Amino acid sequence: MDFDETVLFLQDYSWIFNFKVTEILSKTTLQNIPYQWFQYLKDTNIDEFNKTFVYTTEGKFADEYKKSIAIVEQNFIQQFKFRLNKIKMKNKEFKFDSSNDKENPSLWKGHSEKKIHEVRRFTQFIDNKLLKTEDLCIVDIGSGLGYLDEKLLSYGFDVIGIECNEAFHKSAIQRHKKESEGMNNSVTMKHLHMNFSFQPDCVKAVEKSISDEKDGCLVALHACGDLTNQIIKTFIHSEKIRSLAVVSCCYHKMNSNDFPISQKLKEASVELNVNYFNHFFLRLGANEPLSRWMKMSDIEHIEHSNNVLFRSVLEMYSKQVGLELKKKRRKATKKSEIKDFVGYVDNLENIYDLSFTEQEKMHLQSIYETKRYLHKFVENLTGLQFLVQQVIEQLILADRKAYIEEQMNQIYCDSEHECDIELVYIFDDVISPRNTVIYASKNSKR
Ligand SMILES: C[S@@+](CC[C@H](N)C(=O)[O-])C[C@H]1O[C@@H](n2cnc3c(N)ncnc32)[C@H](O)[C@@H]1O
Structure with a gap:
């Protein structure tokens, strides 16, 4: 842009x-x-x-x-x-393949078309993007009632859900109990009650909850306000976190110093x-x-x-x-x-x-x-x-993408890291207006 x-x-x-x-x-x-x-x-x-x-x-x-x-x-x-x-700008569009979707009908009972649309697509996007190995654990920040977590679990990922609202956190645990009854899951699910931010104690707690032999991927479905920026900073600075897939929302709830965040847009402004x-x-x-x-x-x-x-x-x-x-x-x-x-x-x-x-x-x-x-x-x-709405939203997201690029270049310039960063449309915007995912992955040659 x-x-x-x-x-x-x-x-x-x-x-x-x-x-x-x-x-x-x-x-x-x-x-x-x-x-x-x-x-x-x-x-x-x-x-x-x-x-x-x-x-x-x-x-x-x-x-x-x-x-x-x-x-x-x-x-x-x-x-x-x-x-x-x-x-x-026209971002890439994610092509959802419904024939490849792993259904969990009990999960959808009583849910809106919007939520089903989002969870199915986001999960398939994550699944397509990430090399699914036993070494990967997905950390869902702002996990709400845990629908995305259940779906990710059914795709074979280890999942940790992080939620600051205690009632949501408890509901997610209960749902998981019900969903997993009688199942012999090889993958694990944890739920943490935490108000996440890019503070050393929070980052450490997240890193600690991922087992030693695994890498972490941070995901968020509709991260409001400045939560996206907190997640991005954690991805950049934590060695344990290798990838990121965030769909943001409620840009107006950001603090005034959270936009712009990239040097490039700060200088232009x-x-x-x-x-x-x-x-x-x-x-x-x-x-x-x-x-x-x-x-x-x-x-x-x-x-x-x-x-x-x-x-x-x-x-x-x-x-x-x-x-x-x-x-x-x-x-x-x-x-x-x-x-x-x-x-x-x-x-x-x-x-x-x-x-x-x-x-x-x-x-x-x-x-x-x-x-x-x-x-x-x-x-x-x-x-x-x-x-004009679309231009503003694109600018906010392009600013975040530019920030990741700048920081990755600065921090990892001499190392073996390469970083893929993309903005991709993953939802139909008639159904889910905030439809763009920021995806980034550190492709180390280690
Ligand atoms: C828009 S909702 C999305 C919930 C869920 N991801 C979904 O799509 O159904 C945002 C969620 O993030 C949680 N949240 C907001 N800020 C948070 C923070 N700093 N740490 C943890 N959870 C947070 C809210 O309590 C809320 O449940």
Whole structure:
């Protein structure tokens, strides 16, 4: 990935994401949007937007689109698409072979399609990648209820599950007891209750739990926040750990000093004066992917734009009158049940700890009347966010990959290590949005 081009692209288009969603109507947010873009976004319907940006950039309907257009795209649109296409990466895709999957039907009872999809694929990916020898032990960090561990066990791996949540840890032990009843397993399973980090005592405890004659492989399925970076650092520095396969999630839960971590991206961001590596940026990186936007129906678009616009009007109102919005602890009304702004206002007393007089309701309505022309704008801007989401996520993952490369080169430059590092799509992102695995392996010539 070209860090300079990507960072510059995100800098030039930071007006797409660098704000709190409820402040989409604030003066600062609107002032940052180039005039031509603002005019375009507020006047274009979703079908037209999708034809222009989504179907062409995604290629699926590209030919049909090209044939049908007599449209001359405006310069600023062409520029955006050109730059987006230039920086977009396509990772390798893992081909899952269902005929080769080892079923354990009792494991799947009552599970979501998403969990089954993830566990089956991730296990087969690990199995294909690692040389399955008796010398290997897999350490699953953030193992949750232990589904992946059971599956790995059925593939013949020794497994250690590490989980910080005591209830999950206990459930995983119980599940394993049930699953292994009457079985004569040649492989072993351990569960450790531990809040894992790259601290000497944690690393030592993990190393100690792997028997002397075995090497360790660290895996994690949806490691949140900065857990991925802790795992990566352990892989780099521990001689006992030979490989790593991590699927990350919740980038916005990282500490601010965990992104960027590679020298390469740090330097690019200093040189280009980047000021947008913040919560909004990481939050968008962890949002749903473009495939979700492509599946949205007309009704879902209307409900979404209502939801965002109505909430932003409330934000404006509360700022004007100095109102603090405290949510009640109860389930909000479904988006689909809110048909218009009047219905939204009537429902507010159910959601927030407040009540409105008729006059206050009229005040809210009057703000909405001045903003209602922005429905298309809100939805199209969301569409641009979906397009930028993939770039942000790729940058976060490419930063982690670059960090592994840099550290491995620095630490092991004189030794006999070679390191394979890859980013691979392993899940269908419609089913599981965080679908990219960071895989690395120290191929020593020892
Ligand atoms: C998103 S869940 C994924 C669970 C499991 N891997 C799965 O896919 O079903 C993340 C899990 O990691 C655990 N976790 C988070 N930080 C951890 C840490 N530092 N050490 C151990 N477990 C951790 C959480 O308690 C949670 O169970």
